[in-house]
Amino acid sequence: MNNYPYPIKIRAVWWREEDKSICWINTKELPFKEEIICSSDPGRVAKAIIEMEIRGAPAIGVAAALAIASYAYKVKTRDIDSFYREVDSAINILWNTRPTAHNLFWALRRMRRKLHEAVEKGVSVDEVVEILENEAKNIMDEDIRANIKLGEYGAELVPDNSTILTHCNAGALATAAFGTAEGIMRAAWYKGKKIKVIATETRPVLQGARLTVWELVKEGIPVTLITDNMAGYVIRKGLVDLVIVGADRITSEGYVVNKIGTYMIALAAKRKGIPFYVAAPTSTIDLESTINDIVIEERNPDEVRKVLEKYITLPDVSALNYAFDITDPDLVTAIITEKGVIKPPYNENLPKILKK
Ligand SMILES: CSC[C@@H](O)[C@@H](O)C(=O)COP(=O)(O)O
Known part of the structure; x- marks a missing residue:
């Protein structure tokens, strides 16, 4: 074993x-x-x-x-x-x-x-x-x-010498090991593809800045950190060839629930005409659920009011802290799983792949 x-x-x-x-x-x-x-x-x-x-x-x-x-x-x-x-x-x-x-x-x-x-x-x-x-x-x-396995399927979609933008941490630290979005980067890297990664910092918990950067540096994969609000501009400027993110839940229709901020990146990718891939094991796909069943976690607003435990605003200001958002199926180029690469229409193709 x-x-x-x-x-x-x-x-x-x-x-x-x-x-x-x-x-x-x-x-x-x-x-x-x-x-x-x-x-x-x-x-x-x-x-x-x-x-x-x-x-x-x-x-x-x-x-x-x-x-x-x-x-x-x-x-x-x-x-x-x-x-x-x-x-x-x-x-x-x-x-x-x-x-x-x-x-x-x-x-x-x-x-x-x-x-x-x-x-x-x-x-x-x-x-x-x-x-x-x-x-x-x-x-x-x-x-x-x-x-x-999904890393290997995904690696085939990654062009040599390309720059991948990822959001949050869908890496080894988000899985038992190897990662989902980062699993694709690892597989591509080990297969000899020269990739570069742009990682978003991912406010408020900073998983991108703290975890994705740490993992990629450990792996030797070149990584550049940006703030979340730079994502639209770097995509528009042509600095990104493809986006790969993970998922926390995928519904039967192909709605992708992922770290807050994902939706904005998917919109920018669509507008620019670059692929927006979602990497997830089939254990993330819930064929029993539809968009109406999604529960978006709301966390303590202090996470937004603080950075690394220190207040950056008035401690009693009202703050929203949605941990995840929802990306529509038509913004997703493909969902990469261990059973293969799933293309739209997701409501038809997700059940087919899951039954394999
Ligand atoms: C592979 S998990 C999905 C990720 O893309 C992402 O949403 C994430 O890092 C999970 O959020 P977290 O709130 O850190 O548990």
Whole structure:
């Protein structure tokens, strides 16, 4: 297991075998400090997700699954019904952390299904614990493999010597490893394509400036940082050949929910006539949902009033803090998944690809 065709230099979340705990790199501290935290407490992992120590839709899903597996080892009771109730309430704690990232619910549903099936079969608590560990490890490994696969599909769409604009962090730190949008950049880079990246800073949490820049520098891929409000101008000026972003949720019609600011970039790309690609594993696609079901997370307005914990405005000014926005399907050139590149019409082609 774990034979990946490319170097895996950065992991956002992983399993620590010695004490069956989940570990993560605290992205709140990057790029200044590489702090590793390990825990088996679902409440602690939930806090890490809410406060964005762990963030990025696929990473959140993997972390939630590993947290459940780790907690299962710590449950004391050997009575299967009490065990079921305790693990089920841990699932609920993680369920109520961030409302937009589809991968969270997808991963927790998988864990709950395994728990339910095992208990129905009448197996022992120790066996269920092992089943949960295997399922969580599968979710993690599948995420890494999906990113590599979609990275390879996407790399074929990246011209040599091109400049890619990306928004926020859809990198290794937003997934179990390798990244989605950045997975494409990594695959293109390892295949020898000379690419350059323009990264937006991504206010208010600065994932682009703090995380994307750190990752790309570590990889040796040339990166230039811009403020979010420069994106329109650099696209208009012809400094960008293509845009690649990640996604937190994709609806059945092909609406893309991604980091706030994505929509403005998609509009500018359309106007300029350059491709706007969305990179996401199929675990981000929710065929059951339509645009009416999307819940956009609203975070503490203090994130907008502050930069790196320091107020930049009057502390009591009214501020909005939508964490995500919605990009219409007609602005999306293609959705790149581990099952292939999906072109419009998305309402017809998404279900076809997902059934593969
Ligand atoms: C691969 S996750 C999707 C990303 O493009 C992006 O929206 C993102 O970084 C997630 O947001 P975050 O709020 O940091 O969890």
